[in-house]
Amino acid sequence: MRQKIRRIPIYISLLLFPITLNFFSPYVSIDGAMNGIISGSLLLFFLMFITSIFFGRAWCGWICPIAGLSEMCSYINNKNVNVKRLKIIRYSMFTIWAGVLVAMIIISDGIKGIDPLYLTETGISVDAPVKYITYYLVLLLFFVTTILVGKRGACQSLCWMSPFMVAGVTVGKLLHIPQLRIKADVSKCVNCNACNKKCPMSIPVGTDMKEGFIKTSDCILCGECVDTCPKKALTYGIK
Ligand code: SF4
Ligand code: SF4
Ligand code: SF4
Numbered sequence: 001m002r003q004k005i006r007r008i009p010i011y012i013s014l015l016l017f018p019i020t021l022n023f024f025s026p027y028v029s030i031d032g033a034m035n036g037i038i039s040g041s042l043l044l045f046f047l048m049f050i051t052s053i054f055f056g057r058a059w060c061g062w063i064c065p066i067a068g069l070s071e072m073c074s075y076i077n078n079k080n081v082n083v084k085r086l087k088i089i090r091y092s093m094f095t096i097w098a099g100v101l102v103a104m105i106i107i108s109d110g111i112k113g114i115d116p117l118y119l120t121e122t123g124i125s126v127d128a129p130v131k132y133i134t135y136y137l138v139l140l141l142f143f144v145t146t147i148l149v150g151k152r153g154a155c156q157s158l159c160w161m162s163p164f165m166v167a168g169v170t171v172g173k174l175l176h177i178p179q180l181r182i183k184a185d186v187s188k189c190v191n192c193n194a195c196n197k198k199c200p201m202s203i204p205v206g207t208d209m210k211e212g213f214i215k216t217s218d219c220i221l222c223g224e225c226v227d228t229c230p231k232k233a234l235t236y237g238i239k
Contacts, residue, residue, distance in 0.1 A: 002227055006062055007071060014068030018135055021125035024065075026097055026160045028119050033104035036112035042101075043116055045164045052168030055180045059165060060155065061222035066142055070152045070200070073143060079150035080202040083218060086149070086156040094163045151200050169217040182219060182226060183237035184209035195225035195234065205234075213239050 013020075022028050023040045032039030048059055060067055105111060117123060126135050145154040155162065172179045186209065195205035201218045205225045208214050214225075226234045 002223055006222060007068075009063055010065070010068035010071065012068075013063055013065040017065040017139075018126040018132075019124050020065065021135055021138065022120040023125070024161065025125075030097075030101055030104055032115070032118045033101050034108055036105065036108040036110060037118050038111055038114040039118035040116040040120060043114070045161060048161055049164040049168040049171075052165035053172035053175075053177055053179070056169050056172075056219065056221050057162070057165045057217065058180060058221045060162065061220035064161075066155060066159070067220075069139065069142055070146050070155055073146040073153075074151060074200065077147050077150050077153075080196075081150040081153055081156055083156060083202050086153070089157045090159060091163065093158070094160055097160055151202050156201075166217045178238045180221060181237060181239040182209070182214040182221065182223075183235050183239065184212055184214070185233050185235075186210060186212060188231040188233035190231055192230060194228045194230065198224045198228040200224060209234070213237070 023044050025041045028039050029042040029045070032042065051059065126132055142154040142158070145158060146152065149157060169179070171177075189206065189209075191206060193206060196203075199205050200222060201220055203214065203216055203218055205214065208216055221236070223236065226236065
């Protein structure tokens, strides 16, 4: 039941993607930086960082439009992926993007203003037929990558937003701020492996939970493992 409820916002979010696309755009933030403007997308990335200090990567499990697309793809390819290898690709691309962003802000003589509707004056991202080209290309990129790579393949390899959330989770941990996490009662576990198979982020849940909670910042708090565990060894909790 919980998983059915969880899928409602991510599918609605996917349907609204033509409206919201620019607010996730790495290009819009760079274009804004070239003019010394903090755009809506950069504001959203900052909001992701802040919220993840308290709620981890719940955004990825419960809200993101690409989460909706990824879950649809999982009906076609639901193989676990090599997270470490894909992370190298993701962080390499993120470093280049972040470097260009900072360079643009410096070249444009610093930040001159904030415009949440930068390049989205109507408030709707796809507000002209030609913009559907960008929209479908983005969808195609995420769809094909996920189908070819496996579970959340595009999230694991391409996403420029997740590093903001990983940073937020890490800051929360370092500052000992209470965080929403998946807690584990290790004594109940019978090593059945069901959680490992079910996890959309290919986390080895049975191993990662040995300290009494899921440690990795890859966890998107979807609760698939919680709902799958036959021994009720996993629960949501505050760490
Ligand atoms: S990893 Fe990126 S694309 Fe995937 S659900 Fe999270 S924010 Fe969305
Ligand atoms: S560990 Fe559990 S809550 Fe975290 S991503 Fe995997 S299935 Fe979802
Ligand atoms: S599903 Fe539950 S019992 Fe099975 S390995 Fe995972 S935590 Fe242990």
